[in-house]
Amino acid sequence: MKKYKYRILALILSMLLLLSASVPTMAALVDGDSPNASAYIHSYYARTQIVNGDVQVYYRITGTGTMTSIGATGILIYDSDDDCVAVLNSSNTTGLMGSNTVFYSNTVTGLSAVSGERYYAIVGFKAENVTGYDTTSYMTPLIP
Numbered sequence: 341m342k343k344y345k346y347r348i349l350a351l352i353l354s355m356l357l358l359l360s361a362s363v364p365t366m367a368a369l370v371d372g373d374s375p376n377a378s379a380y381i382h383s384y385y386a387r388t389q390i391v392n393g394d395v396q397v398y399y400r401i402t403g404t405g406t407m408t409s410i411g412a413t414g415i416l417i418y419d420s421d422d423d424c425v426a427v428l429n430s431s432n433t434t435g436l437m438g439s440n441t442v443f444y445s446n447t448v449t450g451l452s453a454v455s456g457e458r459y460y461a462i463v464g465f466k467a468e469n470v471t472g473y474d475t476t477s478y479m480t481p482l483i484p
Contacts, residue, residue, distance in 0.1 A: 380404055380474040386463040388417070388480040390453045395426070397480070400445035403467040410444045411437035413464040413475065417450040420458040420482060426450040437466075458482050 386399040395417060403410050413436070417426035428448055430436055438444035453459070460482045466475045 378404075378474040378476070380407070380467040380469065380472065381465065381476060384463075384465045384476065384478055386461065386478045386480050388459050388461045388483045390459070390483065393453055395450045395453050395459050396447050397428075397450060397461045397463065398445070398447040399463050399465075399478075400443070401465050401467060402443045403441075403469070405469065406440060406442055407467045407469050409437055409439055409466065409468040409473075410441060411446070411466065413437075413466045415448065415450065415464070416462045418460050418462070419454075425459075458484055 380403060382402040382404045384399070384401040386397060389396050389398065397415050397417065399412050399415075401410055401412075413429070415426075415428040415433075415436075416424050417428070419425050428436070428450055433448055435446050435448070438446075450461070461480045462477055463480070464475065464477045466473060468474075
């Protein structure tokens with residue numbers, strides 16, 4: 341089972357690398373946002389939280405204009421041992437991406453929290469319009 345989990349993780353990370361062909365210039369973080377990240381992504385942010393015993397990831401992304409597609413391409417949730425404990429993507433999670441908007445945000449539930457465990461997430465972002473697209477990722481802090 342553990343070998344299968346590593347193969348899935350490797351596949352997803354490979355896909356994120358391929359989608360990250362155009363790496364945005366990283367700006368200094370101001371109030372949790374990354375302003376003017378690229379020609380397509382104005383800012384992005386994510387946080388991990390535990391609500392009613394579930395590990396949730398809140399994220400938001402703002403494009404530089406109206407985007408045909410904008411949101412999260414995938415979310416990987418890790419425990420404090422750096423083990424990937426949940427993989428959220430379009431095949432198993434609805435509402436990751438929005439369309440025909442400048443701004444998109446959502447909160448998704450990843451798994452039930454284990455008592456005493458700490459979690460963090462890596463969120464892959466994408467903003468696309470008729471002239472092109474850009475991708476980036478954001479790692480949330482480890483939460484108690």
